[in-house]
Amino acid sequence: MATHPGRLSPPDIDPDTRVPERSAVPPPVHGVLADERTTTTDGTVVVRDLVRAYGLGEGDGRVLRGLDLSIAAGEFVAILGRSGSGKSTLLRALAGLDHDVHGTGTIAVPDRVSVVFQDSRLLPWARVLDNVTLGLKGSRVRELGVERLAEVGLAGRERAWPTELSGGEQQRVSLARSLVREPQLLLADEPFGALDALTRIRMHGLLRDLYARHEPAVLLVTHDVDEAIVLADRVIVLDQGQIALHVEVGIDGPRDTADPRFADLRAQLLAALGVPLTERAPL
Ligand SMILES: Nc1ncnc2c1ncn2[C@@H]1O[C@H](COP(=O)(O)OP(=O)(O)OP(=O)(O)O)[C@@H](O)[C@H]1O
Ligand SMILES: [Mg+2]
Numbered sequence: 060m061a062t063h064p065g066r067l068s069p070p071d072i073d074p075d076t077r078v079p080e081r082s083a084v085p086p087p088v089h090g091v092l093a094d095e096r097t098t099t100t101d102g103t104v105v106v107r108d109l110v111r112a113y114g115l116g117e118g119d120g121r122v123l124r125g126l127d128l129s130i131a132a133g134e135f136v137a138i139l140g141r142s143g144s145g146k147s148t149l150l151r152a153l154a155g156l157d158h159d160v161h162g163t164g165t166i167a168v169p170d171r172v173s174v175v176f177q178d179s180r181l182l183p184w185a186r187v188l189d190n191v192t193l194g195l196k197g198s199r200v201r202e203l204g205v206e207r208l209a210e211v212g213l214a215g216r217e218r219a220w221p222t223e224l225s226g227g228e229q230q231r232v233s234l235a236r237s238l239v240r241e242p243q244l245l246l247a248d249e250p251f252g253a254l255d256a257l258t259r260i261r262m263h264g265l266l267r268d269l270y271a272r273h274e275p276a277v278l279l280v281t282h283d284v285d286e287a288i289v290l291a292d293r294v295i296v297l298d299q300g301q302i303a304l305h306v307e308v309g310i311d312g313p314r315d316t317a318d319p320r321f322a323d324l325r326a327q328l329l330a331a332l333g334v335p336l337t338e339r340a341p342l
Contacts, residue, residue, distance in 0.1 A: 104153065106129070109128075109149070110163045110164055122160075125301065126300065135270060135293075177253050188201070188205065204217070216228070227255075233250070243276065251283075266290060270290075288314060291308055
């Protein structure tokens, strides 16, 4: 992957607080993870034979059943799947946040991983800039935080409290917080799921811009087929704990929902999701 000329070296990260979302996760309950977790140095993601099972689930409780997935450095992959198909479970496994589950397999991810969730998970008692730089150390951290906030259109709001921001603005702070860490892998679990349709479309443009500028690999979980096609290089469908379909989007330039190639892809993905033809409109 070509290195962006303006790319900044990552700030010093306190290993105890590198992924602030970790602190929001409850402590281990009953999980036994026997997977092998390693770090890749080239920004790639490689998952092999990943199994995840919650003790009290249906049948044998398996949510992921020997799942294999590779993501190239800087590649944008969207993942679709019915509710309960295991998308968040996969994302949590990649983030190393799945302490309450049984499982095996191998996971190799880059060193710097950031996570964005559907809710912004900002600390209400910390100002916007402090939320963005939480857990980071170093002389340039403040400056980087201010830069990232400007990139997401929030210049001048550094000293605001999270409650003074709209939902879309809070989610932009969350994106700034993830990017200040210069992630090689950005994991996003329905990051726009709680936003209204118009804000959502604006966020798509913002995410595309940020992606082009920072070039992380991205794994985006979404329920929105069009969102997946608009944003991703490749879309995968999760079903029965495995990947049922992989499609390359392969549409250059702005992706127009009226483009017949877009419509073909949409139909293919909806079919893989088990949505009958009669229920497919409007999106
Ligand atoms: N902590 C948990 N304990 C027990 N079962 C769980 C736990 N987390 C998830 N599950 C179960 O695992 C299955 C997959 O959940 P997961 O959250 O990964 O689905 P998902 O694809 O992200 O769904 P959604 O689209 O609704 O967010 C579901 O049946 C869910 O009930
Ligand atoms: Mg989920």
